[in-house]
Amino acid sequence: MNEKMIGLVKTSSGEGNMELQELPVPEPKAGEVQIAIAATGICGSDLHIYHSDIALAMKPPVITGHEFSGVVSKIGEGVENVKVGDRVSAITSFKTCGICINCKSGKTNICQHKKLIGYWYDGAFANYIVIPEANVQILPDNVSFHEGAVLEPLCCAIEATIELTRVKPEDTVVVMGPGLIGQLTAQLAQLCGGRVILIGTNKDQQRLELALSLGIHHTLNLETADVNRYISDFTNGSGVDIVFECSGAPAAARQGLQLLRRGGQYTQVGLFGKPIDIDFEQIAYKEAKVTGSLGQNWLNWNLAIKLLKNKRIQILPLVSEVLPLDRWKEGFNNFEKGLGTKILLEPISSLSR
Ligand SMILES: [Zn+2]
Numbered sequence: 001m002n003e004k005m006i007g008l009v010k011t012s013s014g015e016g017n018m019e020l021q022e023l024p025v026p027e028p029k030a031g032e033v034q035i036a037i038a039a040t041g042i043c044g045s046d047l048h049i050y051h052s053d054i055a056l057a058m059k060p061p062v063i064t065g066h067e068f069s070g071v072v073s074k075i076g077e078g079v080e081n082v083k084v085g086d087r088v089s090a091i092t093s094f095k096t097c098g099i100c101i102n103c104k105s106g107k108t109n110i111c112q113h114k115k116l117i118g119y120w121y122d123g124a125f126a127n128y129i130v131i132p133e134a135n136v137q138i139l140p141d142n143v144s145f146h147e148g149a150v151l152e153p154l155c156c157a158i159e160a161t162i163e164l165t166r167v168k169p170e171d172t173v174v175v176m177g178p179g180l181i182g183q184l185t186a187q188l189a190q191l192c193g194g195r196v197i198l199i200g201t202n203k204d205q206q207r208l209e210l211a212l213s214l215g216i217h218h219t220l221n222l223e224t225a226d227v228n229r230y231i232s233d234f235t236n237g238s239g240v241d242i243v244f245e246c247s248g249a250p251a252a253a254r255q256g257l258q259l260l261r262r263g264g265q266y267t268q269v270g271l272f273g274k275p276i277d278i279d280f281e282q283i284a285y286k287e288a289k290v291t292g293s294l295g296q297n298w299l300n301w302n303l304a305i306k307l308l309k310n311k312r313i314q315i316l317p318l319v320s321e322v323l324p325l326d327r328w329k330e331g332f333n334n335f336e337k338g339l340g341t342k343i344l345l346e347p348i349s350s351l352s353r
């Protein structure tokens with residue numbers, strides 16, 4: 001078969017170095033499935049890939065994109081649990097070692113040897129992707145392709161909010177950064193009974209308004225509100241029980257640590273792209289519990305699909321723009337400027353449309 005498709009390729013490491021290319025359609029080997037892509041989300045880490053400031057294993061040239069939905073178009077030999085026509089999304093680790101302590105305990109997201117689609121294996125900014133059968137996640141009938149493309153970031157937010165941080169009823173929770181992960185984290189924290197304050201800056205004004213319209217309890221603009229005072233009043237002077245840093249901005253991390261109560265829980269979700277300057281000693285003085293959160297595993301997918309199926313999480317209002325793949329630069333630029341929350345790209349059939 002010599003069919004061609006169009007993919008967005010990181011051609012080599014270094015700033016930029018991304019372009020659309022005509023490529024052969026990948027064929028599934030034994031145990032693999034081929035998926036016709038419906039939509040793929042632009043992730044914060046795709047911007048880091050663009051700028052080459054991400055510390056995850058990469059092997060360019062590689063087709064980028066890892067948050068997707070689509071329809072199974074072909075199955076390889078021996079595939080039993082997935083059939084042609086299934087509407088699907090997928091876990092992003094193409095390969096994990098299966099023998100390290102993290103793999104054995106289900107924490108495949110922190111397997112030392114994991115290799116991801118869109119980084120090491122060809123990803124989903126294309127017409128087709130091929131992945132192992134075991135990674136496929138079947139979408140419920142009432143979950144749209146656009147929602148399906150946002151499942152992966154929902155899983156990441158579940159890992160941070162529910163698995164690692166375990167928000168409890170009446171916990172006071174600050175979420176720094178109202179981007180997609182921040183919005184989902186805020187929704188999940190409220191679902192667990194937390195009292196949430198979502199914090200952003202001037203450029204986030206629309207995102208903060210969107211969050212309020214979706215029922216997030218409180219929002220604050222760092223640049224216009226006296227945040228320290230607000231949190232002090234909100235918590236009778238103690239500081240909040242939990243801080244999620246979802247912006248990847250050093251100033252937000254510093255402020256988040258300040259707003260945390262003694263004995264509180266700080267969870268780092270955003271990526272800074274470089275070492276940052278922070279008063280780490282505060283963690284000792286506060287006896288703060290600090291954790292990081294990276295990616296997603298099967299447990300998260302299991303819950304994410306139920307939450308979407310039962311409409312417990314609002315995802316579609318967070319999809320701000322859907323563009324054809326040949327306008328990827330516009331999408332990346334808008335996303336970098338903070339315009340909208342989740343921008344999706346849809347495949348194109350040829351380079352000269
Ligand atoms: Zn992502």
Ligand SMILES: [Zn+2]
Pocket residue numbers: 096097098099100101102103104111112113114
């Ligand atoms: Zn492993």
